[in-house]
Amino acid sequence: MYFCPVAKKAKQKYYVVWRGYRPGIYNNWEVCKAQIQGYERAQYKSFGSLEEARLAFEKSYEEISALKGKKNLHELTTERKPVLYSISVDAACKGNPGILEYRGVFTDTGTEIFRRGPYDQGTVNIGEFLAIVLGLAWLKKNKLKMPLYSDSRTAIAWVRKKQVNTKLKWGKKNEELLRAVHSAQKWLKENDYSDIPILKWETRIWGEIPADYGRK
16 A cells, blocks of 8 residues: 655545555655556545545445445435436546546446546536546437436536537647547437437435546
8 A cells, every 4th residue: 555645734635545556545646647547447435534544545446335325225215216227427527627537337236337547637517528428329329228327417417418618718629529529419419319318316315326436
């Protein structure tokens, strides 16, 4: 385990890297980012205390993801319930703009279907949009008609309009992300996905969406 000590600060965060160039506990985001940026299927989360981070590092990423901010969907007693035979997508962005990731999972089991990123200089809305489009493409490719859940009203609206509406400034740092946005918009215009319901995830009553990264 590698721990990079610095002086204590207000609202200090600690970052656990389970899968990266150098797994360990870090209390500096830039140092943590160096361990995961460009690393395929990197696994990491932030915690509010060193003790919490140490306890988390002793467990697996999957165990912590299952515990952090998620309800057991099979035990929901609410009148409205999610369709478990579905996929869920979500995005995470450190900063605005910042380092962006997005992924999709099976709603029932949380099994990851796809993951993209990290990308430099992105926004969470762009990540949510790209996650929905990639989810639609994945379902169409695999000839599945299960619903797709997103917790972003903005991203769902962009998908319906087949157009991203962002004030993000594009440049050399995020040109790869811009190419992904252009490809996604092109896919929406060239493909029929009307048989795939795009549904809003009800976070208030169901808890965090199963694709959530658990870093809040």
